[in-house]
Every structure is written in structure tokens, then in C-alpha cells.
Amino acid sequence: MSRPPCRPLDSLQVRRGDQVKAGDPLFALDETAEKAALDMARAALVLSEAEFARQEKLFRMGPAAAQDYDRARFHPDQDRQRVAQVEWNFNQKRQAAPLAGLVL
Numbered sequence: 001m002s003r004p005p006c007r008p009l010d011s012l013q014v015r016r017g018d019q020v021k022a023g024d025p026l027f028a029l030d031e032t033a034e035k036a037a038l039d040m041a042r043a044a045l046v047l048s049e050a051e052f053a054r055q056e057k058l059f060r061m062g063p064a065a066a067q068d069y070d071r072a073r074f075h076p077d078q079d080r081q082r083v084a085q086v087e088w089n090f091n092q093k094r095q096a097a098p099l100a101g102l103v104l
Contacts, residue, residue: 010093016104020097031093034086041079041086048075 010028014020055072 014103018103019100020103021100022097024097026095026097028094031090034090034093038083038086038090041083045076045079045083048072048079052076 008030010030012027013025052072052075055069059069
């Protein structure tokens with residue numbers, strides 16, 4: 001049976017017996033893959049927004065097909081959703097204490 005890939009612990013700010021307040025950092029996992037995915041998603045968004053602006057200009061001038069304009073209009077929304085999801089994944093790599101308490 002194969003094991004899931006190990007996500008290395010990047011840093012651990014608490015130890016057993018520590019008192020923490022709400023919001024205190026607890027740990028951070030390696031975020032290299034998530035950072036790369038976020039950079040790629042943001043770049044795709046920039047490209048899709050530029051393509052939409054180009055298609056919109058062509059459509060107003062007349063030579064662009066309506067289907068090309070519609071397709072270009074759809075992609076930035078899709079890419080914004082992808083960026084939001086990847087940002088959420090990236091932000092999950094650093095965790096803080098949700099409440100004050102004792103670390104067991």
C-alpha cells in the first residue's frame with residue numbers, strides 16, 4: 001500500500017505545555033507547491049483579462065466573432081475563481097490557534 005506524499009513541516013512555533021492565545025501562530029507547512037500554483041493561477045488571470053480586453057475591442061470594432069468574445073468574457077471569471085481556491089489552499093499552510101488554550 002502506498003503512503004500519501006509527506007508534507008514537510010516548515011516551522012513549529014509551539015511545544016507541548018505551551019499556553020497560546022487566539023491568533024498565535026502554531027505551525028507552517030511547506031508551501032512551495034502552493035506558491036507555484038498561486039503564481040501560475042495569477043498569471044493565467046492576467047492573460048485571460050488581457051485577451052478579454054482585446055476581444056472586447058475587436059468586437060466593438062466589428063471583426064471579432066461573437067463566440068470568440070463570449071469565450072474570452074467567460075475565462076477571467078473562471079480564472080478569478082481558480083485564484084481564490086489556490087489562495088485558500090496557500091493560506092491553509094500556516095495555522096494559528098483558533099482559541100486560547102494549552103498545547104497538548
